[in-house]
Amino acid sequence: MQLPKGSGIEALDRIVRRSVRFWSDQFSTDRFRRSMMSALKKLPTIELPSLADLRKPVDNFVKSLNNAVAQLTYKPEKIDYRIIVNGFLPPGAKLIKPQYPEQAGEIQFVDLDGDGRSELIASYITGDGIRTLVLKKDEVQWYKMAEVSSPGYSSIHYRTCADISGEGKKDLLLGLVSNQQGRMLFAYSLSDGSSKKIFGRKYDKLEVIRRSPRVSGDAVALWHEEAPGIYNIELIRWNGIDIEQLDKTRYLGTRVLPYYIRKLRQDPSDTTGWYNLAGTFMDAGDRVNAAKAIRYALEFDPDPAMRGRLMELRQKL
16 A cells, blocks of 8 residues: 555554564574574573472472371270279279269379379279379379378268368378268378378368369368268368368358259258258358248148248257
8 A cells, every 4th residue: 555645654664664664574583593592592591390390399299298197197006094094903802983073083184293194093902992093204204193091981972172271282082881881071182102191070071172273272161961862061171281271152052052942943842851951041141041941841741850940040040
């Protein structure tokens, strides 16, 4: 196409034509090949990775993935601790399980010395009575840390560990049963190689009260049966020298009163339950509700012995 003269575009047309001819020459086969070879020679040498090198990241990724899957699906070897304990028992001895706390087993794990590793506690019976074994594991094997002998006792009513002395470490609590003495609670301080009895005290029922953030050490509530179904309760702790009686008002309000109320809802005519409720209200300082509980109990026509107890309690209001 011929552009008209004087249109002002002739100069632009000439520039475009020259540009096309220039680039055509540049990309001609021989000239282009020579220029490219010259340019490539000036570039730095680049060493391309081998096939083996290219496979390494993939292999590492696959290996790490396999390790992750193995950790997720790994099941640790199940250890039969009974076999370990049996290795420390004398011939003829038999492991026994405490009756309480609920869900208690023959073997218990507790960190007694505060080193972050749990010790193993197990009790067994022989012809002489009950012995409680405490095993500790070092870097290689289990060994006997301490052993408590309880001759004359036939069963374990309660076994647990608590900071009963307020020293920041767990003590062993054993509630033992014998035909002659009934139930006895023993507290032991344990160290590597020895055990020391802190105290012993009779009881009929017990509950361990774990420490709160404002209180150092745990406490034990001991229920003493004065008459069938009638209990007197004390809350105790070891002060380093003797058994210390603690204020039980909070325990009565949060644990004992709800317990008696639940029982009375099941059997509202239980005059023994009303007597216990009245006595608990009185010990907690609530004389108004104590008087009401006595009045309700008398409405159910209790037997002469219970009537006498209720009238005696009323006179103390």
